[in-house]
Amino acid sequence: MLAAREEAIVQNVNRLLAEKGFEAMTVDEVAAAVGIAKASLYKHFTSKEDLAAAAMVRMLRRARQFLDAVDPALSPLDKLRAAVRWTLQVQLEGQMPALPSQNSSLRAALMANRDYLDTLMEISDELGGWIEAAQKEGSVNPKLPALAVLYTLxxxxxxxxxGFLQSSGQHSDEEIVELVLSTCFDGLRNR
Amino acid sequence: MLAAREEAIVQNVNRLLAEKGFEAMTVDEVAAAVGIAKASLYKHFTSKEDLAAAAMVRMLRRARQFLDAVDPALSPLDKLRAAVRWTLQVQLEGQMPALPSQNSSLRAALMANRDYLDTLMEISDELGGWIEAAQKEGSVNPKLPALAVLYTLxxxxxxxxxGFLQSSGQHSDEEIVELVLSTCFDGLRNR
DNA sequence: GTCTATACCTTGATAGAC
DNA sequence: GTCTATCAAGGTATAGAC
Known part of the structure; x- marks a missing residue:
């Protein structure tokens, strides 16, 4: 089954991207992890960038699914908190693909990928609506530009x-999530 | 003059690390930027990791110098704010070397570099003292583990x-610094 | 569509003359 | 210590048989 094989490929790419990042991940590794020859990979995906883009799109779709399932009865602030909590948990599970924030061949490929851009836009719109609502009701600082809030999330x-806190070994994953949530929404200063 | 040449090398490495990161930076680029042959580089530094480590040590020393010059009359909270502000400004100037947070050959080299570890420790001690003082006086949230605060800084x-805000083109560098400082210390939630 | 084998290139690092 | 020239390794991608 073609779809199942491609899902297995993308899943492994996803994990490897989370582990080592785009540049350190090699196509040989991906092929070995999936258990097929490297040349077979290139029958499904035309380049390494294409592989990574597929993994990113998959993750964005999962994010969108999560956002769509967030309880609409929650306050805008709690919706935002739920979104960040989900992100943190995915990262702690080693499932968040890490891409270079700097310019690279990958960024160009992503910017040319309609699936990626569309899903990213949908997510941004949904989060943007929550941010606007939260600022209107005064739960999120209205002085911050909405874009800055979005990027911060x-x-x-x-x-x-x-990763730092995890390797310090002093906190459980749940504690780490709550700590980072706290610094993100409440800041370092005392309230 | 040997020292001057090595300073020129490290300066270029620093800039290239900030621009493209460790993996995307090539030794050929460094040599070209400095204006010497690649083989000559290797007379000064034994490996690419060694080059990057030297750049990191240089930046850590500059950070330590800055911290030592912070007005002792400032409150602990304002000292921490000054430290973060300095970091943000250096980053906006494209002078903050970016290293892979994931495991890599570079991390191993850094962990074996006494200069790096010593300076990092000194900085952490200085910041740690300010954090402790700020938590004692109640200006920084005392419920946060000091280590989590340090890592957040x-x-x-x-x-x-x-970088996102910069490429949005809607804010000056000064505004960006103040925005990120605000989200860092005050959080996204309204106060 | 899978495989083996390989082309082609870039990169980190070195040899050896001066 | 600087250079030119080169090596060895490892990477992406492809050819071509099945």
Whole structure:
């Protein structure tokens, strides 16, 4: 079954991207992890960038699914909190693909990928609506530009603090999630 | 002059690390930027990792210098704010070397580099003292583990939000610094 | 569509003359 | 210590048989 094989490929790419990042991940590794020859990979995906883009699209779709399933009865602030919590948990599970934030061949490929851009836009719209509502009701600081809030939320998806705290060995995953949620929404200053 | 040449090398490495990261930076580029042959580089530094480590040590020393010069009359909270502000400014100037947070050959080299570890420890001690004082006086949330606060501060040095906001083109560098400082210390929630 | 084998290139690092 | 020239390894991608 073609779809099942491709899902297995993308799943492994996803994991490897989370583990080592785009540049350190090799196509040989992916092929070995899936258990097929490298040349077979290239029958499904035309390039390494294409592989990574597929993994990113898969993750974005999962994110969108989660957002769509968030309890509409929650306050806008709690919806945002739920979104960030989900992101942090995915990252702690080693399932959040890490891509270079700097310019690279991958960024060009992503910017040319309609699936990626569309899903990213949908997510941004949904989060943007929540942000606007939260600022209107005064639960999120209205002085912050909505775009800055959005970027700050996205950045939690690749926050190195999670890995640092995890390797310190002093906190459970649940504690780490709550700590980062707290610093994200409440800040370091005392309230 | 040997020292001057090595300073020129490390300066270029620093800039290239900030631009493209460790993996995307090539030794050929460094040699070209400095204006010497690649083989000559290897007379000064024994490996690419060694080059990057030297750049990191240089940046850590600059950070330590800055911390030592912070006005002792400031409150502990304002000292921490000054430290983060400095980090953000360096990053916006494209001078903050970006290293892979994931495991790699570079991490091993850094962990074997006494200069790096010593300076990092000194900085952490200085910041740690300020954090403790700030928590004691109640200006920083005392419920947060000091280590989590420290990591959160460090993480601002590679915060992708800066680059996102910069490329949005809607804010000056000064505004971006104040925005990120605000989200870091005050959080997204309204106060 | 899977495989083996390989082309082609880039990269980190070195040899050896000066 | 600088250069030119080169090596060895490992990477992406492809050819071509089945």
């Amino acid at each position: 996205y950045a939690r998806g690749c926050d190195p603090v999670l | 460090y993480a601002r040095g590679c915060d992708p939000v800066l």
